[in-house]
Amino acid sequence: MTAPATALRVEKVAVHFGGLVALSDMNFTVGEGEIVSLIGPNGAGKTTAFNVVTGFLDPTHGAVSYRGTALNGLKPHQIAGLGLIRTFQRTSVFPNDTVYDNLLVGLHRQGRVSLLEAILGLPRARSSQRRLRERASELVEWVGLERRAHDLAGSLSYGEQRLVGVALALAAEPSMLLLDEPVSGMNASETHTFVQLVRNIRDRGVTILLVEHDMPMVMSVSDRIVVLNYGRIIAEGSPDVIRNDPAVIEAYLGQGATRA
Numbered sequence: 001m002t003a004p005a006t007a008l009r010v011e012k013v014a015v016h017f018g019g020l021v022a023l024s025d026m027n028f029t030v031g032e033g034e035i036v037s038l039i040g041p042n043g044a045g046k047t048t049a050f051n052v053v054t055g056f057l058d059p060t061h062g063a064v065s066y067r068g069t070a071l072n073g074l075k076p077h078q079i080a081g082l083g084l085i086r087t088f089q090r091t092s093v094f095p096n097d098t099v100y101d102n103l104l105v106g107l108h109r110q111g112r113v114s115l116l117e118a119i120l121g122l123p124r125a126r127s128s129q130r131r132l133r134e135r136a137s138e139l140v141e142w143v144g145l146e147r148r149a150h151d152l153a154g155s156l157s158y159g160e161q162r163l164v165g166v167a168l169a170l171a172a173e174p175s176m177l178l179l180d181e182p183v184s185g186m187n188a189s190e191t192h193t194f195v196q197l198v199r200n201i202r203d204r205g206v207t208i209l210l211v212e213h214d215m216p217m218v219m220s221v222s223d224r225i226v227v228l229n230y231g232r233i234i235a236e237g238s239p240d241v242i243r244n245d246p247a248v249i250e251a252y253l254g255q256g257a258t259r260a
């Protein structure tokens with residue numbers, strides 16, 4: 001099997017916070033259509049790496065590129081404009097709006113119809129509104145929240161609110177989706193359903209990079225896993241390779257079996 005073309009390339013990235021070295025000489029790639037997970041014990045540097053890739057943090061050294069475009073110096077919204085879309089650990093939904101309305105607002109933010117056109121009810125605005133409503137329904141269905149579509153987002157369980165966050169990210173039509181601890185707060189059945197959703201998103205052509213602590217979830221969903229410890233990559237490979245890697249086992253000893 002030939003390797004997929006490289007989508008994301010992280011080269012020699014280091015991040016220093018004063019005297020603290022949060023990341024050091026980090027090199028990894030994510031291929032088009034791959035599901036790659038970044039794991040490691042608490043404080044290993046996963047969130048820092050995510051923040052560098054998405055432009056929320058400038059690396060002290062090194063370079064990141066996406067589909068051949070250098071990301072260094074680009075602002076988060078410019079990186080998002082290249083199709084690299086992230087979710088956050090804390091999902092920011094509007095709790096007093098319905099799930100469906102949250103999606104409509106998200107879609108509106110990227111709409112091409114001016115406010116004046118919308119207020120005047122011009123035909124272009126009317127057909128655009130119809131398309132946005134159809135798209136909001138599709139997205140709600142895609143993440144499996146159709147039965148909750150007309151409930152207030154604030155009344156949803158924590159796991160369901162994470163799904164709204166994923167739907168909002170999908171509304172931006174990513175070519176690569178970065179998921180930051182997406183199943184934290186989900187129960188086992190929600191997590192199982194979420195794994196199916198991640199695979200389904202990938203099958204529709206979206207590349208995925210995941211930071212996650214839930215090891216069974218990571219093992220079941222990932223094509224490849226990159227393991228960080230103290231800011232350095234200590235192992236990289238398929239779930240089977242990672243599961244049996246002595247350096248990985250040692251890094252996790254004392255961390256507890258479930259909290260990786």
Ligand SMILES: Nc1ncnc2c1ncn2[C@@H]1O[C@H](COP(=O)(O)OP(=O)(O)OP(=O)(O)O)[C@@H](O)[C@H]1O
Pocket residue numbers: 017020021022040041042043044045046047048049
């Ligand atoms: N803004 C910052 N200023 C100073 N130190 C920071 C900052 N952000 C992170 N760090 C430090 O950098 C190191 C890596 O932190 P990071 O949050 O990336 O780890 P992590 O692997 O995401 O951890 P966790 O699994 O607990 O979320 C830690 O030692 C952390 O204390």
